[in-house]
Amino acid sequence: MAGRKQFDVEEALGQSMRLFWQRGYADTSLDLLGAATGLGRGSLYGTFGGKDALFRQCLDRYASTYGDRYDRVLAAHPDEPARAIEAFFDAVLDRIADPSVPDGCLLTQSAGQAATLNPESRAHVQVLLGRQLERVRAALSSPHVDGGDLDDLALYVVAVTQSLAVLSRAGHSPEQLRAVARIACTTVEDTLARPRPGVTPA
Structure with a gap:
């Protein structure tokens, strides 16, 4: 049919996300995106709106994929915040250890390259x-x-999460990363066990 795209848009988006994740925004050129997806510049612009728009779509895909996982593990432990955060770190470390995806975290890497991004991105x-x-x-x-x-405490947990991603890209071992997460979980548990002034724990 005339005008019908002759490629899988979702697959192209996944390949692009992986490339941005591996190389970072600054080092991911349109030529590299074309090589990864098999698309010419015209198709990339026509489908995704250019590099910056494609980058934001990749960020959304990444956030949706892993955000859904994190939501599930956090929700699996209602009224047990310390256990929920432990499960959250387990999910983060499982993602980091997954050999089928690049090291680190696309969001962490992108935040570190903020100076290279346009204001919208x-x-x-x-x-x-x-x-x-x-x-x-x-x-x-x-x-x-x-x-x-x-x-x-929430900001602390997110900061540790981002640090784990950076350490993984720097080559630290899974055992080292899990040691960091264990200490973070202990900090969370100790903070939650400390009662608010004037409030007696149930």
Whole structure:
């Protein structure tokens, strides 16, 4: 049929996401994207709107794929925030250890290259990182801990998560990464066990 795309858009998006993940935004050229997807520049622009628009679509795909996993593991432990965060770190480490995907985290890498992104893409990275913070903060909800402490704790968990991604790309072993996660889980548990002033734990 005339005008019908002769390629799998989702597959091309997946290949592009992987390339941005492997190389970062700055080192991913249109020529490399074309080689990875088998598409010419005209098809890339016509389908995705150019490199920056394609990059943001790849960020969305990444955030959706892994965000859904994180939502499931966090939701699997209602009223057990410490256990939920432990499960969250397990999911993060499983993703890092997965040999079928690049090392690290596309969002972490993109945040580190913020200076190379245009304003729209830079803002998009911040929005997606904000969603991760919101998801963790929701899982940490506890009536026995001060809300400000929970905000700080959620930011701490996200910071450790991003650090794990950086350490994995730097070549640290899975055992080293799990040691970091264990210490983080202990910190979370200890903070949650510390009652809010004037509140007696149930």
